[in-house]
Amino acid sequence: MQKFIFLGLIILTQFLLANPKGYSIETITTPKDVYFHIAGLDIDKQGRVYCATRYGDVWILDKGKWIQFAKGLQEPCGLVIDDDGSVVVTQKPEMTRLVDSDQDGVADLYLNLSHEWGFHNNYHEFNFGGIKDKQGNFIGSLNLAAGPKVPGLKLSAMSTEGGYRGWAYKVSPEGKFTPIASGLRSPAGLGKNPQGELFFTDNQGDYLASSTLNQLEPGKFYGHPISLLDKPEYNMTTLKNMDDQEFDKMRTLPIVWIPQEEIANSPGNPEWNATKGKFGPFENQFFIGDQSRSNIFRVSLQKVAGRYQGAVIDFMSGFQCGNIRLKFDLEGNLWAGQTSRGWASRGSRPYGLQKVVWDQKTIPFEILDVKLQKESFKIYFTQKINPQDAKKIKISRWWYEYSRMYGAPKSELEELTPQAIKISADGMSMTISCALMKERVYCFDFSELNNDKLANKKAYYTIINLIE
């Protein structure tokens, strides 16, 4: 009887959370009495799951058994398994290669790949990683410092004492350190697509109105100005004397804005779905977890006028803790490494590991994708949309102003009336003509649909460029 009630409650919450049908969350037991705040996650070709914990360990889950592979690290926030079986972790002060030289299943060499950046003992100076590029370089991103008494250059909330804080960098297999791009704030997640292009998410805060997904490209500046301290043409005084409009002109806009409180507040790594259908209909999209709202959302990309922009759609909520790391395993299950320490997250657990499993048959009713066309948007669904329902769409648009304020509300928010709605012959997509404008986030809202089958009812498309 008790079991029955418990199950009933689970179904109830799943229903309330409007999660996609056919997907369920499984919880993996972590080692007893071990602080298991996961901030690095990778899975090898044998299906072994590697977790780096903020406590400083690396653990491997091998056929249901946990093995401690390494320990004593300084808050590693990224982990990637290299081709030779060694493991590269980004500790705060060092990118380290962990080698099991005597093949007993436990690392015995902790080799320094690079420590060429500035680390000044500030708790916020995270070093994110977990990605290897096509040329074999290991990619990292260096968080800015924070705190009430933090020294260094501070124009708003965050601070730097230099040494490429607020930069992304690469380290060659031989250990050569090269800074790549600047203007990052709290870039907690790195990712790549099958072509090997690199991406990062950044967390809302000063100089960042809402969280973002960005393409990581050499030489670019993404908006947080204090990172410019490491460029020879600037110094403390010049940067303090510049105004925000000047920085605004220099910055590269994101691929998508991720609306605060609606989709995510603290996004983790973008994980590309190349599971060949093993994870359902959402192939070739990024899945991203949120550390604060404990959900997972999707981003689909579209290249317009030579650069990416795209759509954000929520996917699943109700995890036990904040999702900071996602990784697909070989069977196409999506694993989520979780932590809430220091930054509260929804859910009942302080840390943990869960995975999302698709039942391999149910196609949930979801907004699959949104693409910009020359004079309209095309919205794709995973099932047929009822033409009557389609008319109930609401459209709004807004933008996010650049400023040193800690997060910013939507600006120039307005409702739009669709000029024309056309359902495709197969009923799987609709074309919506409406006033188009660049540098706007468009929200397509199906909340009025009166159809509970559609689990996530909103899609957000960021227009950076229009199609000429």
Place this chain on the structure above:
Amino acid sequence: MQLKNILNLVLIFSSSLLLKADDLSELRGQKLYETICFSCHGNKLEGATGPNLKDYEWLHGSSKSDIIKSITNGFPEKGMLAFGALYKQEQINDLVNFILSRQQGLRNVEYKIFHDIQLNDKFEWDKHKADKQRSLKPPHFNPNLPEVNQFAISFKGQLLIPKHLAGDFILSGIRKQYRGIALYIDGDKIPFPTNKDRAIKIPLNLRAGTHDIRLEYIKDFKSTVFFLDLVGKETIPLTSESYRRSITSSHIPKAENAFLINRKRITAAPPGSIIVNHMDKISYAIDPKTSDIKAMWLGKSLDIGPNIYARGQHFAQPIGTHLFSAEQSINLFINGKAAELKYIGYSDKPLPKFIFKSSEGEISLQSKIENNALKLSYSIKSNHALDINLKIPQELNTKLSKGKTKNGLFTPESPQDFFISIPIKELK
């Protein structure tokens, strides 16, 4: 005097006698506790190697008979003796009375979540059916539980105030939203500041015993940061964030019969330094950017608690006596200059060994315990003869391999292999 009053008097008198007997038992229990139990369960029952004995969580049962059983039979496989073999029945009874008299904080908390309730909704808590209702474990108020964006949540339970803490408290905390939070103790609403002040500081007087406590929370501000503690002779956390912060006390990794390598922030050494402890007897901090030994202390390694709880804003604390002052360090000189080294990494098998390269060759530094001393062995591989010196703090008591020492500068007879040994016994 009426009979009723006399009866009352008798009752009061006898109950005070009863109380006295209880008090005496608790006092005897406390004495006993302080002779042995404290070493594993903490001076204030807060827990160390053994679990906390005053909070909501009981691994082996919370009833009086459960606790008697725990103490009598012990947990020999986990290090706690079967105290039944050592103490009389009455003594164990005293211990249990003492432990029970120290129970504190929240118990039996239930929460109810109401979806899609806004602050301006004129919400009547009793008239709505909750979307979710459960008991809360751990029992600390947690407004982050709801999985929906907009909600109201209520918590209802008991607050235990033990005798030794009863009296004045400050209800102290931080909130992100200034509206939508109401706390009731024994039915009385606690007057939170009505301005936008984020800090809460309200004096309260709480008698010993069980109080009814209730929190009502309607989400207003986007994030639900909420700290709330009762600060008196001890601090009693009321919210989950406060509770998580309260377990920051201490966390000391142990080397036991081996060694331990840990990379944590300490003030005594530069950022990125690596700390090695041998057998919980002696530690050193090495700066991998230079190979300098920046600190050395006797005793256990580090309390990394401040580094691994909350955001980790605080420094880990070396435990024990430093063997040389902060400005001092052990430095390697090659051909008369501070060695310019590239840090290759370390190995932890079979012993801690740090490996460096320089234009002159490969240098390694290995540590172990030998003859109750920390032995740091340097090995230098080079194709040509090198002039090697080690600068050693003069305040450090050492034994050195063959060589000459002048003005704190040691010149080993064999520059390929030499050592410095720091006796553990000879405490300064």
